[in-house]
Amino acid sequence: MGAITVLRPLALGMATGMRSQLGLAALAVAMSRGGKKKGKKGRGFATMVQGQVLSSPLVRKSLVATAATELVADKLPSTPSRLNRGPLLARLALGGLAGGLLGWSDDRGFGRAVAGAALGAAGAGLGAFGGYHLRAALDQRTNLPDRYWAVAEDITAVGLAAFAVAVTDGSDTQQTELLPARLRDPEYADASWA
Template sequence: MSGLGESVSVPVLARVALIGVATGFRSQLGTATVALTTDSGETSCPASLLAGRWAKAITAAAAAGELVADKLPGTPSRLGAAGFVPRLLLGALAGAALAGRRPGDSTPPVIAALTGAVAAAGGTFAGAGWRAAAHSGGRPDWAAAVTEDVAALALAYAACAPCHGRQAASAPVPVTGADPDEAAAVRP
Protein backbone atom coordinates (compact mmCIF):
# COMPACT_ATOMS: atom_id res chain seq x y z
CA MET A 1 0.00 0.00 0.00
CA SER A 2 1.15 3.51 -0.70
CA GLY A 3 -0.08 5.00 2.51
CA LEU A 4 -2.62 6.98 0.50
CA GLY A 5 -5.20 4.20 0.39
CA GLU A 6 -4.18 2.98 -3.06
CA SER A 7 -1.86 0.29 -4.32
CA VAL A 8 1.41 1.05 -6.06
CA SER A 9 2.57 -0.72 -9.20
CA VAL A 10 6.25 -1.70 -8.94
CA PRO A 11 6.73 -2.00 -12.74
CA VAL A 12 5.23 1.45 -13.20
CA LEU A 13 7.48 2.94 -10.52
CA ALA A 14 10.49 1.25 -12.15
CA ARG A 15 9.63 2.99 -15.44
CA VAL A 16 9.10 6.26 -13.55
CA ALA A 17 12.53 5.86 -11.96
CA LEU A 18 14.11 5.31 -15.38
CA ILE A 19 12.51 8.45 -16.80
CA GLY A 20 13.58 10.35 -13.69
CA VAL A 21 17.22 9.31 -14.06
CA ALA A 22 17.09 10.27 -17.76
CA THR A 23 15.76 13.67 -16.67
CA GLY A 24 18.64 14.00 -14.24
CA PHE A 25 21.06 13.38 -17.09
CA ARG A 26 19.27 15.73 -19.53
CA SER A 27 16.59 17.89 -17.92
CA GLN A 28 14.35 18.21 -20.98
CA LEU A 29 14.59 14.62 -22.18
CA GLY A 30 12.15 12.99 -19.78
CA THR A 31 9.19 15.22 -20.54
CA ALA A 32 10.02 15.18 -24.26
CA THR A 33 10.11 11.39 -24.40
CA VAL A 34 6.89 11.05 -22.43
CA ALA A 35 5.24 13.67 -24.65
CA LEU A 36 6.39 12.06 -27.88
CA THR A 37 5.17 8.62 -26.80
CA THR A 38 1.83 9.75 -25.36
CA ASP A 39 -1.22 9.24 -27.57
CA SER A 40 -2.80 12.49 -28.70
CA GLY A 41 -6.14 11.35 -27.30
CA GLU A 42 -4.80 10.81 -23.77
CA THR A 43 -7.24 12.12 -21.18
CA SER A 44 -5.51 11.41 -17.87
CA CYS A 45 -3.82 14.34 -16.20
CA PRO A 46 -0.90 15.21 -16.27
CA ALA A 47 -0.24 13.00 -19.32
CA SER A 48 -2.89 14.91 -21.26
CA LEU A 49 -0.82 18.09 -20.79
CA LEU A 50 1.96 16.50 -22.86
CA ALA A 51 -0.26 14.84 -25.48
CA GLY A 52 -0.94 17.81 -27.76
CA ARG A 53 0.92 18.70 -30.93
CA TRP A 54 2.35 21.91 -29.43
CA ALA A 55 3.51 20.16 -26.25
CA LYS A 56 5.26 17.51 -28.32
CA ALA A 57 6.95 20.14 -30.52
CA ILE A 58 8.02 22.36 -27.64
CA THR A 59 9.39 19.54 -25.48
CA ALA A 60 11.22 17.96 -28.43
CA ALA A 61 12.78 21.30 -29.39
CA ALA A 62 13.82 21.92 -25.78
CA ALA A 63 15.41 18.47 -25.55
CA ALA A 64 17.25 18.89 -28.85
CA GLY A 65 18.46 22.33 -27.75
CA GLU A 66 19.75 20.93 -24.48
CA LEU A 67 21.58 18.10 -26.25
CA VAL A 68 23.49 20.78 -28.18
CA ALA A 69 23.86 23.37 -25.38
CA ASP A 70 25.26 20.80 -22.97
CA LYS A 71 28.40 20.56 -25.09
CA LEU A 72 29.11 24.29 -24.99
CA PRO A 73 31.86 25.52 -22.66
CA GLY A 74 29.70 28.19 -20.98
CA THR A 75 26.92 25.81 -19.90
CA PRO A 76 26.38 26.17 -16.14
CA SER A 77 26.64 23.25 -13.73
CA ARG A 78 23.56 21.10 -13.28
CA LEU A 79 24.35 21.08 -9.56
CA GLY A 80 23.54 24.77 -9.15
CA ALA A 81 19.98 25.77 -8.29
CA ALA A 82 19.25 26.84 -11.88
CA GLY A 83 20.10 23.34 -13.12
CA PHE A 84 19.05 21.18 -10.19
CA VAL A 85 15.57 22.51 -9.33
CA PRO A 86 14.20 22.24 -12.89
CA ARG A 87 15.46 18.66 -13.07
CA LEU A 88 13.50 17.80 -9.93
CA LEU A 89 10.34 19.48 -11.21
CA LEU A 90 10.61 18.00 -14.70
CA GLY A 91 11.39 14.56 -13.26
CA ALA A 92 8.24 14.83 -11.14
CA LEU A 93 6.15 15.90 -14.16
CA ALA A 94 7.54 13.19 -16.44
CA GLY A 95 7.06 10.55 -13.75
CA ALA A 96 3.48 11.49 -12.94
CA ALA A 97 2.58 11.76 -16.64
CA LEU A 98 4.18 8.42 -17.48
CA ALA A 99 2.46 6.60 -14.61
CA GLY A 100 -0.88 8.27 -15.30
CA ARG A 101 -1.19 7.12 -18.89
CA ARG A 102 -1.38 3.41 -18.08
CA PRO A 103 -5.02 2.33 -18.03
CA GLY A 104 -6.05 0.71 -14.78
CA ASP A 105 -2.91 1.63 -12.89
CA SER A 106 -3.63 2.73 -9.37
CA THR A 107 -0.26 4.31 -8.56
CA PRO A 108 -1.09 7.67 -6.98
CA PRO A 109 0.27 10.58 -9.04
CA VAL A 110 2.01 12.03 -5.97
CA ILE A 111 3.97 8.79 -5.48
CA ALA A 112 4.94 8.75 -9.17
CA ALA A 113 5.94 12.43 -9.02
CA LEU A 114 8.07 11.90 -5.91
CA THR A 115 9.72 8.86 -7.47
CA GLY A 116 10.46 10.83 -10.65
CA ALA A 117 11.92 13.73 -8.66
CA VAL A 118 14.10 11.53 -6.44
CA ALA A 119 15.35 9.57 -9.46
CA ALA A 120 16.08 12.85 -11.26
CA ALA A 121 18.16 13.96 -8.28
CA GLY A 122 20.08 10.69 -8.43
CA GLY A 123 20.57 11.06 -12.18
CA THR A 124 21.75 14.63 -11.73
CA PHE A 125 24.49 13.62 -9.28
CA ALA A 126 25.39 10.49 -11.26
CA GLY A 127 25.71 12.47 -14.48
CA ALA A 128 27.83 15.15 -12.83
CA GLY A 129 29.97 12.45 -11.24
CA TRP A 130 30.46 10.73 -14.59
CA ARG A 131 31.48 13.94 -16.27
CA ALA A 132 33.93 14.79 -13.47
CA ALA A 133 35.44 11.29 -13.55
CA ALA A 134 35.77 11.37 -17.33
CA HIS A 135 37.43 14.80 -17.16
CA SER A 136 39.88 13.73 -14.46
CA GLY A 137 40.71 10.66 -16.54
CA GLY A 138 41.79 12.89 -19.40
CA ARG A 139 38.78 12.25 -21.64
CA PRO A 140 37.45 15.16 -23.67
CA ASP A 141 34.28 16.63 -22.17
CA TRP A 142 32.35 16.32 -25.43
CA ALA A 143 32.99 12.55 -25.49
CA ALA A 144 31.74 12.17 -21.92
CA ALA A 145 28.72 14.32 -22.75
CA VAL A 146 27.83 12.24 -25.81
CA THR A 147 28.18 9.05 -23.76
CA GLU A 148 25.81 10.56 -21.20
CA ASP A 149 23.41 11.51 -24.01
CA VAL A 150 23.33 7.91 -25.22
CA ALA A 151 22.69 6.64 -21.69
CA ALA A 152 19.90 9.19 -21.17
CA LEU A 153 18.25 8.29 -24.48
CA ALA A 154 18.46 4.56 -23.67
CA LEU A 155 16.91 5.09 -20.23
CA ALA A 156 14.14 7.26 -21.67
CA TYR A 157 13.41 4.69 -24.35
CA ALA A 158 13.34 1.86 -21.80
CA ALA A 159 10.90 3.83 -19.66
CA CYS A 160 8.52 4.73 -22.49
CA ALA A 161 8.78 1.78 -24.87
CA PRO A 162 5.40 0.29 -25.83
CA CYS A 163 6.25 -3.09 -24.32
CA HIS A 164 5.82 -1.62 -20.84
CA GLY A 165 2.11 -2.00 -20.21
CA ARG A 166 0.88 0.04 -23.15
CA GLN A 167 -0.22 -2.93 -25.23
CA ALA A 168 -3.47 -4.84 -25.13
CA ALA A 169 -3.78 -7.76 -22.74
CA SER A 170 -2.23 -10.85 -24.25
CA ALA A 171 -4.20 -13.96 -24.99
CA PRO A 172 -3.05 -17.38 -23.78
CA VAL A 173 -0.52 -18.96 -26.11
CA PRO A 174 -0.15 -22.75 -26.34
CA VAL A 175 3.21 -24.20 -25.40
CA THR A 176 5.06 -25.27 -28.55
CA GLY A 177 6.23 -28.82 -29.01
CA ALA A 178 3.63 -30.27 -26.67
CA ASP A 179 1.03 -32.84 -27.62
CA PRO A 180 -1.97 -30.84 -28.91
CA ASP A 181 -4.26 -32.79 -26.59
CA GLU A 182 -2.09 -31.99 -23.58
CA ALA A 183 -0.86 -28.49 -24.52
CA ALA A 184 -0.90 -26.13 -21.60
CA ALA A 185 -1.82 -22.51 -22.13
CA VAL A 186 0.54 -19.91 -20.76
CA ARG A 187 0.59 -16.14 -20.88
CA PRO A 188 3.67 -14.62 -22.55
Protein backbone atom coordinates in the same frame (compact mmCIF):
# COMPACT_ATOMS: atom_id res chain seq x y z
CA MET B 1 3.74 -2.14 -7.11
CA GLY B 2 5.85 -4.28 -9.40
CA ALA B 3 9.44 -3.73 -10.42
CA ILE B 4 8.55 -2.26 -13.83
CA THR B 5 6.07 0.11 -12.20
CA VAL B 6 8.88 1.46 -10.00
CA LEU B 7 11.61 1.42 -12.65
CA ARG B 8 9.70 3.38 -15.28
CA PRO B 9 9.30 6.70 -13.39
CA LEU B 10 12.73 6.25 -11.79
CA ALA B 11 14.35 5.82 -15.23
CA LEU B 12 12.41 8.76 -16.65
CA GLY B 13 13.52 10.87 -13.69
CA MET B 14 17.16 9.82 -14.16
CA ALA B 15 16.96 10.85 -17.83
CA THR B 16 15.50 14.19 -16.72
CA GLY B 17 18.28 14.63 -14.16
CA MET B 18 20.85 14.18 -16.91
CA ARG B 19 19.01 16.25 -19.52
CA SER B 20 16.20 18.28 -17.97
CA GLN B 21 13.88 18.49 -20.98
CA LEU B 22 14.16 14.87 -22.05
CA GLY B 23 11.56 13.25 -19.78
CA LEU B 24 8.60 15.35 -20.88
CA ALA B 25 9.75 15.24 -24.51
CA ALA B 26 9.85 11.42 -24.39
CA LEU B 27 6.33 11.32 -22.93
CA ALA B 28 5.03 13.68 -25.62
CA VAL B 29 6.60 11.63 -28.43
CA ALA B 30 5.20 8.40 -26.95
CA MET B 31 1.70 9.91 -26.71
CA SER B 32 1.78 11.22 -30.26
CA ARG B 33 2.94 7.90 -31.70
CA GLY B 34 -0.23 6.16 -30.63
CA GLY B 35 1.03 4.64 -27.43
CA LYS B 36 -1.30 2.69 -25.20
CA LYS B 37 -3.10 5.85 -24.07
CA LYS B 38 -3.91 7.40 -27.44
CA GLY B 39 -7.50 7.11 -28.46
CA LYS B 40 -8.49 5.88 -25.03
CA LYS B 41 -11.91 6.99 -23.94
CA GLY B 42 -11.88 8.43 -20.50
CA ARG B 43 -12.38 11.50 -18.39
CA GLY B 44 -10.37 13.38 -15.91
CA PHE B 45 -7.12 15.21 -15.56
CA ALA B 46 -4.90 12.30 -16.62
CA THR B 47 -6.79 11.76 -19.87
CA MET B 48 -6.80 15.48 -20.61
CA VAL B 49 -3.04 15.85 -20.04
CA GLN B 50 -2.17 12.71 -21.97
CA GLY B 51 -4.69 12.93 -24.77
CA GLN B 52 -4.93 16.66 -25.34
CA VAL B 53 -1.79 18.31 -24.02
CA LEU B 54 1.10 15.84 -24.43
CA SER B 55 -0.09 14.46 -27.77
CA SER B 56 -0.65 17.97 -29.17
CA PRO B 57 1.67 18.51 -32.17
CA LEU B 58 2.61 22.00 -30.94
CA VAL B 59 3.51 20.80 -27.43
CA ARG B 60 5.38 17.77 -28.78
CA LYS B 61 7.42 19.86 -31.23
CA SER B 62 8.21 22.43 -28.54
CA LEU B 63 9.34 19.80 -26.04
CA VAL B 64 11.44 17.95 -28.61
CA ALA B 65 13.02 21.25 -29.75
CA THR B 66 13.94 22.24 -26.18
CA ALA B 67 15.36 18.76 -25.51
CA ALA B 68 17.45 18.91 -28.71
CA THR B 69 18.65 22.42 -27.81
CA GLU B 70 19.70 21.20 -24.38
CA LEU B 71 21.68 18.32 -25.91
CA VAL B 72 23.72 20.92 -27.82
CA ALA B 73 23.90 23.51 -25.03
CA ASP B 74 25.22 20.95 -22.55
CA LYS B 75 28.49 20.80 -24.47
CA LEU B 76 29.11 24.56 -24.33
CA PRO B 77 31.65 25.76 -21.75
CA SER B 78 29.34 28.64 -20.77
CA THR B 79 26.59 26.27 -19.60
CA PRO B 80 26.24 26.44 -15.80
CA SER B 81 26.56 23.33 -13.66
CA ARG B 82 23.40 21.27 -13.27
CA LEU B 83 24.23 21.07 -9.58
CA ASN B 84 23.72 24.80 -9.05
CA ARG B 85 20.61 25.46 -7.01
CA GLY B 86 18.32 26.71 -9.82
CA PRO B 87 19.10 24.05 -12.44
CA LEU B 88 19.00 21.28 -9.82
CA LEU B 89 15.61 22.36 -8.46
CA ALA B 90 14.27 22.59 -12.02
CA ARG B 91 15.48 19.06 -12.77
CA LEU B 92 13.90 17.71 -9.59
CA ALA B 93 10.59 19.43 -10.42
CA LEU B 94 10.60 18.29 -14.06
CA GLY B 95 11.56 14.75 -13.03
CA GLY B 96 8.72 14.73 -10.51
CA LEU B 97 6.27 16.03 -13.11
CA ALA B 98 7.33 13.46 -15.71
CA GLY B 99 7.25 10.63 -13.16
CA GLY B 100 3.86 11.77 -11.88
CA LEU B 101 2.37 11.86 -15.36
CA LEU B 102 3.79 8.42 -16.06
CA GLY B 103 2.47 7.13 -12.73
CA TRP B 104 -0.97 8.48 -13.48
CA SER B 105 -1.08 6.85 -16.89
CA ASP B 106 -4.09 4.71 -17.71
CA ASP B 107 -6.12 6.53 -15.04
CA ARG B 108 -4.61 4.46 -12.24
CA GLY B 109 -5.29 7.10 -9.68
CA PHE B 110 -3.81 9.80 -7.53
CA GLY B 111 -1.74 7.43 -5.36
CA ARG B 112 0.16 6.12 -8.38
CA ALA B 113 0.72 9.69 -9.57
CA VAL B 114 2.20 10.69 -6.20
CA ALA B 115 4.42 7.59 -6.14
CA GLY B 116 5.50 8.26 -9.72
CA ALA B 117 6.27 11.89 -8.88
CA ALA B 118 8.38 10.88 -5.87
CA LEU B 119 10.24 8.27 -7.91
CA GLY B 120 10.71 10.72 -10.79
CA ALA B 121 12.14 13.39 -8.48
CA ALA B 122 14.42 10.85 -6.79
CA GLY B 123 15.56 9.62 -10.19
CA ALA B 124 16.24 13.20 -11.29
CA GLY B 125 18.47 13.68 -8.25
CA LEU B 126 20.31 10.44 -9.01
CA GLY B 127 20.68 11.36 -12.67
CA ALA B 128 21.88 14.89 -11.95
CA PHE B 129 24.44 13.98 -9.29
CA GLY B 130 25.41 10.58 -10.68
CA GLY B 131 25.75 11.80 -14.25
CA TYR B 132 27.79 14.82 -13.22
CA HIS B 133 30.20 12.96 -10.94
CA LEU B 134 30.63 9.96 -13.25
CA ARG B 135 31.32 12.21 -16.21
CA ALA B 136 33.83 14.27 -14.19
CA ALA B 137 35.59 11.11 -12.98
CA LEU B 138 35.81 9.65 -16.48
CA ASP B 139 37.09 12.96 -17.81
CA GLN B 140 39.88 13.03 -15.19
CA ARG B 141 40.90 9.38 -15.55
CA THR B 142 40.97 9.08 -19.32
CA ASN B 143 42.62 10.92 -22.15
CA LEU B 144 39.30 11.52 -23.86
CA PRO B 145 37.87 15.06 -23.94
CA ASP B 146 34.74 15.76 -21.89
CA ARG B 147 32.57 16.17 -25.00
CA TYR B 148 32.84 12.42 -25.68
CA TRP B 149 31.61 11.63 -22.19
CA ALA B 150 28.85 14.21 -22.65
CA VAL B 151 27.68 12.38 -25.79
CA ALA B 152 27.82 9.07 -23.90
CA GLU B 153 25.66 10.67 -21.20
CA ASP B 154 23.23 11.88 -23.90
CA ILE B 155 22.90 8.34 -25.22
CA THR B 156 22.37 6.96 -21.72
CA ALA B 157 19.69 9.56 -20.96
CA VAL B 158 17.87 8.88 -24.25
CA GLY B 159 18.03 5.14 -23.55
CA LEU B 160 16.57 5.57 -20.06
CA ALA B 161 13.76 7.77 -21.39
CA ALA B 162 13.02 5.33 -24.22
CA PHE B 163 12.85 2.44 -21.74
CA ALA B 164 10.48 4.37 -19.49
CA VAL B 165 7.97 5.15 -22.23
CA ALA B 166 8.30 1.90 -24.22
CA VAL B 167 7.87 -0.67 -21.45
CA THR B 168 4.43 -1.10 -19.95
CA ASP B 169 3.38 -1.88 -16.41
CA GLY B 170 1.77 -5.05 -17.78
CA SER B 171 5.28 -6.48 -18.17
CA ASP B 172 5.27 -7.28 -14.44
CA THR B 173 2.20 -9.46 -14.89
CA GLN B 174 3.58 -11.14 -18.00
CA GLN B 175 6.85 -11.99 -16.26
CA THR B 176 5.01 -13.43 -13.28
CA GLU B 177 2.82 -15.57 -15.51
CA LEU B 178 5.93 -17.13 -17.07
CA LEU B 179 7.10 -18.43 -13.69
CA PRO B 180 6.13 -21.95 -12.65
CA ALA B 181 3.09 -22.04 -10.36
CA ARG B 182 5.16 -23.09 -7.34
CA LEU B 183 7.32 -19.94 -7.68
CA ARG B 184 4.26 -17.69 -7.83
CA ASP B 185 2.95 -19.16 -4.58
CA PRO B 186 3.59 -16.63 -1.75
CA GLU B 187 4.17 -19.44 0.76
CA TYR B 188 6.85 -20.93 -1.47
CA ALA B 189 8.55 -17.55 -1.87
CA ASP B 190 8.89 -17.30 1.92
CA ALA B 191 10.30 -20.83 2.26
CA SER B 192 14.03 -21.31 2.56
CA TRP B 193 15.96 -22.63 -0.41
CA ALA B 194 17.78 -25.22 1.73
